[in-house]
Amino acid sequence: MKKATLILLSVLFTSSIFGQTEKAETPKLKTYHLVILTKGANRTQPQEEAMKIQEGHLANITRLHKEGKIDLAGPFDNSKESDDNWRGVFVFNVQSKEEVEKLLQTDPAISSGRLSYIIKPWMSESNNCLR
Secondary structure: OOHHHHHHHHHHHHHHHHOOOOOOOOOOEEEEEEEEEEEOOOOOOOHHHHHHHHHHHHHHHHHHHHOOOEEEEEEOOOOOOOOOOEEEEEEEOOOOHHHHHHHHOOOHHHHOOOEEEEEEEEEEEOOOOOO
């Protein structure tokens, strides 16, 4: 073979081995439901009752997490913003907004009116940091 053909074949072979790039996969996004907990309209309970409601609230979060319904939950640090209405956040790992609303009604802090909520669909790669 001629020298030019050998060089061309060498270049083609090298580029076919080293020049191959895998197509970047498009991330597979999963829809979760972000819930912002806000101050509810009924926050007038006596302290002892409010503490029982809070205990039930925390127990409900634990139950929902164990059932795989909530992947993340926690309060906001409002220590420097005393008038902030945002109280906490949940990330639900369920199929629909309607299911989220049904599960939220099992929370004593919501059913008593101490907390209210805003629900927004939120997307992330599944199994990235959430289930």
